[in-house]
Amino acid sequence: MASSKSLEMAPNTSNVGSIFIKSQRAKPVKLPKDTNLSGQTAIVTGASTGLGFHCCRHLLSFQLSHLIMPVRSVKRGEDAASKLRAEFPRVKIEVWTLEMSSYESIQAFVRRVEKDLPRLDIAILNAGLTNEHFEIVESTGHEEVIQVNYLSTVLLSILLLPALKTKSPPSTPGRLTIVNSGTSYFAKFPNRHEISLLKSFDDKSTWNANEQYPCSKLLLHYFMVKLINYVDSKDVIVNCVDPGLVKGTSLSRDVKVALSVVYSVVKSLIGRLLDAGSSTYVDAAVVKGKESHGCFVMDWKIAPFALLLYAPDSYTVREQLWHETMKELEFASPLRILESMKQEIGAGLELWEYWLGPVVFEFPL
Template identity: 65%
Template sequence: MYPSKSLEMGPSKSGPGSMFFKSQLSKPVQTPKDIDLSGKVTIVTGASTGLGLESCRQFLSLKLSHLIMAVRSVQKGEKAAKKLRTEFPTTKIEVWTLEMSSYDSIQAFVHRVEKDLVRLDIVILNAGLAKQDLSVVESTGHEESIQVNYISTVLLSILILPALKAKSPPSTPGRLSIVSSGTVFAAKFPTRHEVPLLKTFDDKANWDANDRYATSKVLGHYFIVKMASYVDPSDVIINLVDPGLTKGSGLLREVTGLVSVVFALMKWALGRTLEVGASTYVDAAVVKENETHGSFLMDWKIAPFAYLLYAADSNAVTEQLWDESMKELEFCGALRALEGMRQ
């Protein structure tokens, strides 16, 4: 068992509102100028726009040798890649298809990683969405934001771990950074005591647009504590990272009406620039070391998990979520892949 610094910190003593304002007003930390990613290979999901695209640019500015932009639309991805290729003409930049709502697409993507890449150093799982109305992914039967932000992210994380271990240099661990959110501190997760648990998110009676995104991200906090315990940080360092509320992010692309107006005003008043928000990804993946394994990074430093992780029911919820997640992903041997990381 590898201890999580975030878990050891205990819950934050500040309330969600106070934490939000403090975070948004925190002073950005500059990426060290002497970092050199020559020879390294990086994958960024959700890479055609917003934070994903800007993080690609920042990795490339550090002399990255090979970038894979994982996107839903190859057409949009190639359009974004064309600009990056002009700016960084000596770097190999590829666009690969990845549909996070599809188990088949995720497995095909990982198979391509295993087959086509000789080396892999860094993976940034940035793809995510916020929904205003409930929608269900037909192929899985799960509510879309839970599917993409949690279940599919867990699947991709687990399946790509062996490649990160095997294809990174023996002396340098692979890096897996999963994008989280400061909204977890406001997550209610009212159905956390129900069994079965994952199915409660698919029920219209439990839909709350104001809580669903935050809860989808808090699920990742429960999960990383268990997942990281299977992985030696000398093989792969796994962490969660919050970019903060950021101008130009495509997260709220499907949100309309008053909610959209409110968030637009918040971004205008307090939002970080894309450059600042994306720098948190680079910091989590290439600056921070194994002390961040199994932890949550916020404002360029290790932070406590969501309050719910320290509640009396946390262990029970973690185990229930873990068991159901492993059962959901049993079809592709997710648990076997994790157990294989211990060998």
């Protein structure tokens, strides 16, 4: 198994409140002023508002040359892009359509990346949601939060890997940063021993709004540990990042009014500013180097994965989740793409033709 500094670290066994308060009190780390992204191209999903929009502004302030803003609503995307174009008139900024609940939309988006982008250096996958109500995505049959935050994010991540490898400059790895959450530390994952693991999230009778979002982020920790067995840091540096609790985001837009008010009050009291929260994205995707490959970045530094990844059953759960995920996405040949990532460019293999033993810590949970 490929190594990950996050997995090699001792797990954080502090209580929920202690972890949360310590994180929110962490002093923001300023991005290096000499950061220069001139000539580079970046993709930032969920870029029309909140953290995604401010992340774009950070990247553009460091002379990024080409920005792709994939969005559900082209109008909202163009409204956001027009603000950035006014501030950075010399930069090429494009709004592309991407619906994260649709496998077809994700595939179409990556085909456009393949066809239209001569260069790709950075992909920051920020799109995600939480939901107060149980919803099934009709086209896939899966619960919406798990679909968007986990399954669709995994698909987009894998499909973008060949472009990040081949369209970034030689000897300079592409960068893939997946936005995660510190709430992954709090997920209980009670269904982790179900035989049909993914389908167990689609059961309305056991669905829990308070568990679904943190669990969707926890699943990405398991995914990250497996993914780095296929991706070399010299080709693409992959990590996930927690921006912390941030004021001014629209993540809770789909929850009940009363709960949304509670979120707003808590954010107003201890939430990070959007500028600080979005800087965690740029820190993970630009400032951090190969040491962050396969890691969870929290509070501007490499942190341990969620507690459950160090549990005695972690290997079994991870392998089951990986097997079911690859099966779910087999229409896009994810394993063939991942195997192709191990091949040397120029060795007679065209990467794009593929696009048609555990670490265990003993402690009581």
